[in-house]
Amino acid sequence: MTKTLLLIDGNSLAFRAFYAMYNQLDRMISHTGLHTNALVAFNNFLDQIVDPMQPDLAVVAWDAASGKQTFRGDLFSGYKDGRSKAPEEFREQFPYLREMVALHGLRNYEHPGLEADDIIGTFSRLGEAAGYQVTIVTGDQDLIQLATANITVNVTKKGVTEIERFTPAYIQEKYGLTPLQIIEKKALTGDTSDNYPGVTKVGEKTALKLLAQYHDLDQLYAQIDEMKPSKMKENLINDRDAAYIARQLATIQTDAELELPLAEIEYRGIDYDQLVPFYESLDFKQQLAKIKALKKSGQLTSQAILPESELQVVPLQADNLRVVAMLGDELALHIEMAGQNYHEDEMIGFVIGNAASGYYGSRDLTLLQTPELKTIVENPAIVKHVFNVKAQSVLFKRLGLILSGVTFDFLLAAYLLDTTANDNELSTLAQRFDIYVQPDEDIYGKGAKFAVPDDDALVLNHLGQKAAALMQLAEPTFAALTAHEQMHLYTDIELPLAHVLADMEYRGITIDQARLVEIGTDLTGRIQAIEDAIYLEAGEEFNINSPKQLGSLLFEKMGLPVIKKTKTGYSTAVDVLEKLAPQAPIVEHILQYRQLAKLKSTYVDGLLSVVNPKDSKVHTRFLQTLTQTGRLSSVDPNLQNIPMRSEAGRQIRTAFIPSQPDWQIFGADYSQIELRVLAHMTGDKNMQQAFLNGEDIHAETARAVFGLPSNAPVDALQRRTAKAVNFGIVYGISDFGLANNLGITRAQAKTFITTYFQEFPKVHEWMSEIKARAHEQGYVETIAKRRRYLPDIHAKNFNLRSFAERTAMNSPIQGSAADIIKIAMIKVANAIAEQHLQARMLLQVHDELIFEAPVSEIPTLTELVTQVMDSAVALDVPMQVESHYGNTWYDAK
DNA sequence: ACGCTCACG
């Protein structure tokens, strides 16, 4: 195997680490008063990137104490001048960073007169020459100039654990440059953070263009006289010296004199005996718990880690079942499953208990069906703490039990507290509250290697850890929900909704498989015919599904104009093909092929593959803790994107049928819910009036932006334009986006927007306010106090920041609409139960609800659902609900 | 595993 050398840019990573956890600065202070945010983030980096690598040699390079003493300081007096001094909270962590590095088995190194870059540059060449595969990790993109076939430069992005891997090929692809040309680029652009100029007005785009033509500075200046006159040419000539100085500053030394031979930088591995007291001194509870868990599972033998008085789960069996009666009225309850699909995946075991009475569990799920446990599970007065109440509820249904009395669902609560960085794993989410639970992956492995260990005690103790965590988590979690004013959202919306959703999923929706097969056969014939036509027109057979092969046919062989490019080649997306259609008949055929092939593979074959053969139904899972806005999503299968817009696609809906004869499918949808929410939230009287008058909102918008008198007729184009403007408003308007959507100029789009805001002034005001609020508090909220954090709102990067600003405008609208339909769902479910209707809610598709019901109940259901949805939440504008029914989902239109 | 394309609101 190839020997490996790992080189780490200590300063840049430490700096990144500090800011990666900057928002936690005040929270992360050790008992001695030391800030530990950079230490924690740096430790995560060592854990996740370095430890698993196990390199042969490793060095963490640090800048010499004073940057001014380097050759760069001699070269340019202003070097790094503008850089603000690192805050004291950062500098105080430095000595500990070095100690941490050493304890992780890596060599620290610095050298007078050199920056970390130069140490890395030199070691990388030494290592390469000695036959090592060299891996550099840094937070600074400048280092990518060092990349070669044997040297890879990994640059952290977003924090310190996500990395972008630069090889010469990748650099070529991304910038069209060789690694060494990165220096030339820097020479032209300069570096604002190191405070040296390049050529005036030359940014990245211009630099790349120049280098594509001239390759490097020398050649550029050799041919400068032939360049046609321009402002840029003048700038290039005037700033020639600056460019050459910048080039020297940007060049990393690869031949520095280092007094440290490769033989002395061997990677030594983690020194647990020293690391444990080190972590203890910094109060790194999670790290210590992790080490203890490793030791417990026998993966670690170190004296320093004392065996803990461990939580033991008592195995339940027929002869000791009665103990559970003494558990009291508040306990954690958890069924463990293998995989994500709780409708069909195997159940591995269960645990029940609390700290006072202990934890009990078994691999034998049938024990839950015994009277002793059944009465506990189904007793609403016994309070349960769980993780993912919807999944647990379905699992209990599979066992013939009704889970009742759940007041604490840590997954739901954690999602409401912060939607970001939610991987739906207990071990990860518990960390937010400084509670350590061993990741499932450690016990079971992942992917194809997933396996339940033979040792039952190991499994049960893992479940016990989870149960214990659930007991500990309740109090701090409720405190946080209260601080966010989210108890109503949690208790009255999400928690009851979870039970409603569990019922819907468990019930499922019936599929007419014969009908789907019939549609599939028809599609296959049509696809075949189009395929033949395409091959004839192309003069060859190829894979039409391959964008790569299709691109080379259309744009290279046939020479059609390239309208849009993707990262990897030519774009062949619908909008592109539609523009090309008039120029070649093959394009229209490709569009048809694409449409039908999509229907066949995703909706006919895809759906058939997930139909449960026992009940001929599909049982989707509505993910309740995934979207950033509060909407649900639907998987396995996704029933929220069944075709509707094209007739051919819509036919798929004829295969969705009621589960019983003489029943029908009934659907009810909110009309314009997002615009109504907008009118309510902004308080804009003009917009509210339009809804109060029951106007066609798009026509009314058209009159506003085209300056037409009230009641004036609006033509189709005006209405279409206005509709696009309304969409734009909801998405967080930008002239670029609107122009793109409507195929008009940016200036025209801008005029529409300006006029719109004049006509609906409060909407404009609200947009500004919500952005300002996002900036101030870092998050935005819906009417039910659902929260979305927008960390990028402070980004320096224009794109990231703009995105966050549009999100700030869109999320309260989309999220409030989600709040409303969730409330309606709970009320509808309750009303159906109270009135003892046979009707059942089956699906939610963001602004509509789908039911099945006996024909005889349709009038009652229409009245009930419309009324409940209408009045779910009282807004300053009326809601409008439309409903339809028929023998299949297709007919409920 | 990731990018592209396309289905929905």
Place this chain on the structure above:
DNA sequence: ACGTACGTGAGCGTC
């Protein structure tokens, strides 16, 4: 100078 409409999931090809 930069380069975007908001929120999702699935299938396919490519690496």
